[in-house]
Amino acid sequence: MPPRDLQTDRPHSARIYDYLLGGKDNFEADRRAAEEMLKHTPKLPVSMNANRRFMVKAVRHLAERGFRQFLDVGTGLPTHPNLHEVAQGTAPDATVIYVDNDPLVLAHARALLTPVGTGTVAYLDADLREPDTILGADAVTDGFDLTRPVAVSLIAVLQHVVDDDQARDIIARLMAPLAAGSALAISAVTVENDPAGVGTVRTYNQNGVPVVARTRAGVEALFTGFDLIEPGVVPVHHWHPVAEDRKVDDADVYMYGGVAIK
Template sequence: MSEHEPVVDLQLDRAHASRIYDYMLGGKTNFLADRMAAGSVLGVFPAALVAARINREFMHRATRHLARSGLRQFLDIGTGIPTPPNLHDIAQGIAADSRVVYTDNDPIVLAHAAALLLSTPEGRTAYVQADVTEPDSILTAPQLRDTLDLTRPVALSLNALMHFVTDDGRDRAHAIVEALKAALPSGSTLVMTHATADFSPGAMNKIIRIYRDAGTTLQFRTRAEFRRFFDGWELLDPGVTLSHQWRPDHPEDATHVTDAEAACYAAVARKP
């Protein structure tokens, strides 16, 4: 580090959502505070490990589907700590010329961003340090503009992200997603998952308090509230489902997990 680079406080003594998720996925970029918070979550919702795994598997399936359908540009907001295979591993494994831009606001993700930049020679990856609550800072970032052509279709991924954006009476989360959707051309897609309290409200309310005590706000949304994120776009079959039910690789995969264990809605939609 040069003497001119600022020292970033990673706040390793406090639990952080991305590191808790890393722990749930079996990663190693997490610390005592994160593991303690994860333990508290598991204490009230033992299926949290399952929910994290199937959410990640949905991202893999959706990316494969879109890459096989001809999408070559991907914008992944709320990337989280790199956990192979990452989105670009999946997309470029199908189409080597795929271009991927990752975005997150967590300094520890930036510290590990090199793992997200291992592109194929034919494709390209880039990383933008930005916050989804300021969509213009993402859409105008030089790294994005140098990597993606926003006049051509883009697959926008917002996986397990928008439940960290509370509305505070202003419908803020939907406004943010609408701003991102408006910047993309016809043929673009929105890939999204979102945690819900529809099936286990008691446990989910306890999780909200656990995250709040760690300094992170959460707002779980209903199926109808999740469906609104896709207004004006055409949902791909099977529409809004639970994360394990969206085009499973094998039909039996959708029967091994209950809706309450998944606790997360998923859908993919295309802009007309």
């Protein structure tokens, strides 16, 4: 099968994210878009790092609660620490399945994401918008025991699903077949902290990367039907804060996050 077009002539959300976090897996189009965003929101990398810490905190929290099956949808490019490193660092026997449909992301995932414990790591080429395909894939049906709880992470991905009804439908179709006690972790873009963030959202959209900013109430609505873990939906640096989070100004964080149990 020939390699898929990486479309390096146009910006891609995962590669913009990589550039803003200081990575090297990006191209000129990504860098141009990112630099335009920084004109509006110069502290955007602070927010992205806070979001990364949220993933670490959420996964570690769930692993400590006994979760051993993690489904990460919309993985993005590998960034240390990766989700499986956190999960297996806490629970070495954890199974992690990454889901993305960007060919560059998948190429790097296959090359770089290897287990750090006795558990397994698998990679699935699938689209967030096709949850039935994800849950029906061999990687999931063979890799998970679906009679046991699964922790689903949708970290910094649902802002690319701009329609609220579609976002809720994706969540419902992902979570409904999973066992009672399964978990859902979400982080999503907001500009309630800083109106200048509207310019960054506009830059994404002008470059062909659909993005919507949601209010706290809008993110809370994504968890309808689930039991939120304290402290609920909050700016990501306020979710079980660690020392680095306490150094961050609220105005610099453009992400809400929360974790809930089915």
